[in-house]
Amino acid sequence: MQKPFDLFAEFAKFGAQERISLRDPDTASAFIAHVEDAVGRALADPAFVHGQRAEAMFEAMLVSLGDYSLLKPEDVGRIYPDDRFCAPDFRVVLGDGTQWLIEVKNVYIDDPALAQQERQLMTRAYRERLEAYAAATGGELKLAVFWAKWATWTLVSPEKLVNANGDLALNMEKAMMANELSKLGDRIIGTRPPLRLRLLADPEKTSPVAPTVL
Numbered sequence: 001m002q003k004p005f006d007l008f009a010e011f012a013k014f015g016a017q018e019r020i021s022l023r024d025p026d027t028a029s030a031f032i033a034h035v036e037d038a039v040g041r042a043l044a045d046p047a048f049v050h051g052q053r054a055e056a057m058f059e060a061m062l063v064s065l066g067d068y069s070l071l072k073p074e075d076v077g078r079i080y081p082d083d084r085f086c087a088p089d090f091r092v093v094l095g096d097g098t099q100w101l102i103e104v105k106n107v108y109i110d111d112p113a114l115a116q117q118e119r120q121l122m123t124r125a126y127r128e129r130l131e132a133y134a135a136a137t138g139g140e141l142k143l144a145v146f147w148a149k150w151a152t153w154t155l156v157s158p159e160k161l162v163n164a165n166g167d168l169a170l171n172m173e174k175a176m177m178a179n180e181l182s183k184l185g186d187r188i189i190g191t192r193p194p195l196r197l198r199l200l201a202d203p204e205k206t207s208p209v210a211p212t213v214l
Contacts, residue, residue, distance in 0.1 A: 011028075011031055014030075014031050014034055015027055015031075018030070050106045050108070050148075051104070051105070051106055053106070054104050054105065054106035054146045055089050055090075055104045057146065058089075058090070058102075058104045058144050058146065058153070059071070059073070059090065061153065062090075062092065062184060065184055065185035065186060066185060067094075067095070067183075067184050067185030068092050068093060068094060068095070068184060068185075069093040069094065069095055069097075070091070070092070070093040071090065071091070071092050071093075072090065072091045073089065073090060073091075074087050074088055074089060074090055074091045074101060075087040075088065075089050079133070084129065084132055085129055085132050085133040085136065086126065086129035086130050086132075086133055087101075087133050088101040088102055088103040088130055088133065088134065088141065089102060089103055089104045090102045090104070091137075091139065092184070094183065094184075098140070099137075099138055099139040099140065100139060100140050100141075100142045101130070101133065101134040101137070101139040101140065101141050101142065102141075102142045102143070102144050102155070103122075103130055103141070103142070103143050103144070104144045104145075104146070105121050105143065105144070105145045105146070106145075106146050106148060107119050107121070107145055107146065107147055107148065107172075108148040108149060109147070109148075109149050109172075110149070116171050116173065117171060118169040118170055118171045118174070119169060119170060119171070120167060120168070120169045121143065121145065121168050121169065121170055122143070122158060122167065122168035123167050124162070124165060124166030124167050127141075127158055127159075127162070127166070127167075127168060128166075130158075131158075131159070140157070141157070141158055141159070142155055142156065142157060142158075142180065143155070143156050143157075143158050143168070144181075145170065145175055147172045147175075150172065152172065152176075153181060153186070154172070154175035154176055154178075154179045154181065155179060155180045155181040155184070156170070156175055156178045156179065156180060157178070157180065160178065161174070161178060
């Protein structure tokens with residue numbers, strides 16, 4: 001739940017932008033109209049809505065795994081200079097004190113046959129702004145991707161997977177091979193196909209089968 005102070009900070013920011021007094025009775029009504037307009041524009045942007053959902057799911061997953069010392073949303077408030085830095089979505093402090101700055105992305109692939117097709121998730125300029133923020137605040141940049149078609153998460157180090165141009169493009173197979181989510185408590189059981197279940201009777205411990213009553 002958002003704290004009253006956070007809401008007032010947004011209200012104060014609105015008043016400063018519009019150059020109107022916060023004590024003016026009409027200011028609150030204007031702010032409510034401004035919020036309604038912003039919410040309407042956000043709901044009309046499917047990419048934004050899916051991105052917010054992915055962030056909420058990632059936060060809930062980390063809380064359920066519980067293998068961290070601290071978890072905090074990071075991309076809140078203002079940052080200067082904004083042309084040099086970009087705040088990732090979350091800060092996670094691991095048990096050994098290592099700090100990760102995690103950017104979250106949602107990828108939906110409608111056709112499973114295209115699973116090997118790479119999706120560009122970061123341009124070089126965007127990645128470098130995220131990395132600059134991580135370096136300035138003592139953290140390591142990570143990228144969490146929710147592969148919606150398979151309901152699967154991966155967590156990778158972007159700098160290890162960039163192409164010759166410095167951009168980052170991934171498919172799920174490539175991301176799974178570099179996945180670091182186990183460091184946050186995730187575990188996956190792997191088996192060789194086909195998976196079979198065999199039930200073997202002990203001949204020394206047989207039991208008679210009672211007649212079937214219809």
